[in-house]
Amino acid sequence: MKETKRIDVWTGVALMVLSVVVWVLTSDLPTPKRGIGPGDYPRVITAVLFVLGLTMTISNLISGYPAKGEKTNWLYLGRMVLMAVMAFAYVRMLKFFGFPLLTPFFLFGTIALFGYRSWWKNAIISVVATGIIFVLFNVIFMVFLPTGKIF
């Protein structure tokens, strides 16, 4: 709860900064004589966003800014970060290795990250699951899957 409250204050500030940045970025877009121009609509939204950010910051500050937030579970957060990093790396490497070659390794890693400790079973499941997805989408439903330079 306390963590959320501290974050709410800073999110409010970030929203105000974002509003100003978008306002500036859209200020030089053309304005027609009738109707709205391409910059008018985002500026209306950022004006509302600025007010909401201000409301969030002030209301949380008035109700008491907590001196110390709740302890973050870094192990849990670390697992999430690792999962995200693995996913982004997987997508980057798909260009080179292709879906059928790379996916078993990605699945093996993520299944292990989820806590599955039977390595042999994990390896078999990763290969079989990739095969099923490949056949189902690429062969049966004719949905293209990422191809790389190698495969």
Add this chain to the structure above:
Amino acid sequence: MADLLTGFVLVFEPLTFALMVFGVVIGIIIGALPGLTASMGIILLLPLVYRLPANTALVMLCGLFCGGMYGGSISAILLKTPGTPSASATVLDGYPLCEQGKAGKALGVSTIASFIGGIVSTICLILIAPQLAKVALKFQAADYFALSIFGLTIMASSSGKNVVKGLVAGCIGLLASCVGIDGIVGVNRLTFNNMYLAGGFALLPVLIGVFAISEVLTQVQNPAGFTGSSVQEVKNMLPSWVELKGIMPATLVGAVLGVFIGIIPGTGGAIACFLAYNLAQKFSKDRKLFGKGALSGVAAPESANNATTGGALIPMLCLGIPGDVVTSVMLGALILIGVRPGPLLFVENTDIVYSIFAGMVVIQFLMLGFGLLAARYSPHILKVPYTLLMPIIMVLCVVGSFSLNNSLYEVTVALSFGLIGYFMKRWGYPGAPLVLGVILGPLAEENLNRALLVSNNSWSVFIQRPISFTFLLLSVVSIGFAVFSSRKK
């Protein structure tokens, strides 16, 4: 009537029927597994959806929607963990029945009540939707703009605990919809001269990111998850005639209430199930049994949450405004197929509309049959380990977002929105208004521009037209009501 019969003919075409059965079965399984929702199921099926004929794809998604809504009761009764938020009230009496060794009876009642709720809501859908569409045909640009604002504010004010956070999520969605080449003058807007951003953010990767990838990222934090290894055997499912008569009042109350809750945009099964439970308890002769294993305590919420399905489809089909989170995902699916929901749908695509109506009738019967079957084998379904399921879902998310344009850029967008969705969930921001903002953003901008062009830049057009004035007033009331009730808490 002839249109409805044509709808039945289309629904019974072999491919359509087979995929409708597939949708119902997958929906029940997904709904039964805690953490997986009907909206996630629809998202995972999207790569297949836009390669199918529109009516076939839509009845499959409707099957998944209804099956998912029912499936949530299975784990609520057997594990004390609702599979979906809509089954939250089912736990109250479903699990005590399970503890008494009557899990089969509770699941049987839940299936029958879901069937009755679904049938009542389908009848209301068939009767109300065409009439509402006739009214909506009179809408002009100002009314559509006001309607978009109304849809967004009501979703923002009702889908989270904090109305400001809901509105922030909606504004972020609207802002995201501004990225790309602007539709009015054709200039680059917020693209930073990036050629990929010039195309804007497609809806599918946003949906996949906010609703599916964010869930995988949340689940990886607690890899032990839930375990369904010690679920009791399910037998004696069908209730006796006396028991059936006993649950009928609660079932009907839940059904009627569910339909009306479903019609109100931004609400949904989670609200309907608790209201129906409270109402059934208030009017029951055996109110002391509630909370200790009353069959009516299972019937009322289950009938109500399934009744919201038809109700939620009414504003989505007639106005293009989703009734709840699942219908907002369905709205996205419709747009991907190339069908724009709204009153014109009832004029230009009657075959699609009546396929949905006929499909919804057939789906309820399929749900009854496959529901009873799935409930019997549910102890096996619940043993599927999360440690294997979630990584496979992640790969399916990659496949889904790639299949949109055969581009890894869309996958990167999905992953980025997944991260945004994760932090939004962590810090209490609802995801549905963000997605709705992305959907309604272009519609709102286009109609705002058109209304101002017609009125020669006079903003008074929005209060001079009764329909737009009513929607804007309702938007203010919905925000005011949400602020008032949150302060009261």
